[in-house]
Amino acid sequence: MMKRIVILAISFLYSTLAYSISVSIHIYADKTFSSVILAPLNATYILEGDGKRIDSCTSSSVYSVSIVNDSLVQVKNLDRVIGIFSRIRLRGYGPRNQFFLKLSSEKNNRLYDDDISISADKPNLKLLSIIDLEHYVSGVVQGEAGLRRPPEYYKVQAIICRTYALNNLARHINDGFELCDLVHCQVYNGVSKNPDILNAVEATKGIVIVDANNQLINAAFFSNCGGQTLNSEDVWNSPLPYLKSRPDTFCLHQPAAVWQKLMLVSEWNNYLTKKEKGLKCDTTKSYYDTIPISKRVYLYDKGYLIPLKEIRGDLNLHSTFFSITKTDNTVTLDGRGYGHRVGLCQEGAIHMTQTGYNYQQVLHFYYTGVQLIDYTLLPSSGFN
Numbered sequence: 001m002m003k004r005i006v007i008l009a010i011s012f013l014y015s016t017l018a019y020s021i022s023v024s025i026h027i028y029a030d031k032t033f034s035s036v037i038l039a040p041l042n043a044t045y046i047l048e049g050d051g052k053r054i055d056s057c058t059s060s061s062v063y064s065v066s067i068v069n070d071s072l073v074q075v076k077n078l079d080r081v082i083g084i085f086s087r088i089r090l091r092g093y094g095p096r097n098q099f100f101l102k103l104s105s106e107k108n109n110r111l112y113d114d115d116i117s118i119s120a121d122k123p124n125l126k127l128l129s130i131i132d133l134e135h136y137v138s139g140v141v142q143g144e145a146g147l148r149r150p151p152e153y154y155k156v157q158a159i160i161c162r163t164y165a166l167n168n169l170a171r172h173i174n175d176g177f178e179l180c181d182l183v184h185c186q187v188y189n190g191v192s193k194n195p196d197i198l199n200a201v202e203a204t205k206g207i208v209i210v211d212a213n214n215q216l217i218n219a220a221f222f223s224n225c226g227g228q229t230l231n232s233e234d235v236w237n238s239p240l241p242y243l244k245s246r247p248d249t250f251c252l253h254q255p256a257a258v259w260q261k262l263m264l265v266s267e268w269n270n271y272l273t274k275k276e277k278g279l280k281c282d283t284t285k286s287y288y289d290t291i292p293i294s295k296r297v298y299l300y301d302k303g304y305l306i307p308l309k310e311i312r313g314d315l316n317l318h319s320t321f322f323s324i325t326k327t328d329n330t331v332t333l334d335g336r337g338y339g340h341r342v343g344l345c346q347e348g349a350i351h352m353t354q355t356g357y358n359y360q361q362v363l364h365f366y367y368t369g370v371q372l373i374d375y376t377l378l379p380s381s382g383f384n
C-alpha cells in the first residue's frame, strides 16, 4: 500500500514537472516603442523590480512602464511612481495567469499568458514573454494556421509548432531570448481563445516529431505544394531523410493550388538580361513547356543556369513550380502551389483531416519515417 502511494506521488510529481518548461519569446520584435501599459487580468501576479517584490497586483491594477535615461525603466501604477529599475517582471503564481499589454503606439491591446520581463534596450523597451511551452504553442497555432480550420488539423499544427519551438531554442542565443514572435521564428500574437485550438494543444500535450535517431526534426511546412513536395536538398543545402519529395493529390483543389503571372515579353527579357548578360526570350525552345518538378535550377539557354529559387524571389512568385508560355507580346507563367514545398503541405493536410485522416496519418504522410513521442522522453534533451 505504502509502495503504491509512493509510486502515485512520484508519478504525480513527474507529470507536474514534466511540462513545466517555459520559453522566452521576444514580443513585438518588429516594433520600436518607449512605453507600454500592463494590466493583469487575474490577481495572481506580483510585480518585481530587479528581482524584488515591488507591488502585489489586483485585477484592477494598471501599470505604465516607460524608459528613463536610456537604460532604466520607470513603473507607475496610475499616477503613483513605484520606482525605477533595470528590469521589471510581472510574475504569475496562479494556475492560469494572463495580462493585457498595450503599446502606446498601437490601437489595440493583446492578451498574454504567464510572465513578462521588461528592460531597456536603448532607446526602446524590450519585452520578453516568459511563457509555458503549451500556452505558447496554442498562441502559435493560431498565428501560423489561422482560424476556422478542422479540429484535427489543429493537432497537426500543434505538434509541428511544438517541435519547431524545441528544436530552435538556440536560434536567438546571442540576443538574450529563445524565439522571436515574427515569421523568422513562429508568428505569435498572444493568447488563442479558440476552443478547437486549445483542445488540440491539450490533446497532443508534449508530443513532438523525431527522426529515426530520436532527434527532433526540422518540421518544415508551407501552404500548398501544387501536387508534389520537394526534397530538402532541392531547396536547401543538405538532404534530410524525413524531408523527401512525394506526390500529393490532397491539395490540388485547394485555394493556393494554382497561380498565374503575366508579363510583357519586354519585361521578361529585361529581367533575363539583368540576370545573365545576353539572355533573351527565345520562343523556339521547348523549355517554355516544361514544368520543373523537383529540380533545383531552371535550365536556360546555352548552358546558363538560373536557380528557380532566385526567379521566385526576384519576381515575387508563389512557388518555383511553373511553366512558361509565350504568345505575341505576353509571357505567361502558369504555376502551382505556394511556398518552399519542403515538408508538410498545409492545405493538403487540412483536406486530409476533412476527409477523415487523423493527425498521426497526416504527419506520417508528409514526414518520411518519423515517430511521434513525448518530448520528455528525448535522450539527453534537458527537457526532462
Ligand SMILES: [Zn+2]
Binding pocket: 171, 172, 179, 180, 181, 182, 184, 185, 186
Ligand atoms: Zn526569430
Ligand SMILES: [Zn+2]
Binding pocket: 224, 225, 226, 227, 228, 248, 249, 250, 251, 252, 345, 347, 348
Ligand atoms: Zn500539397
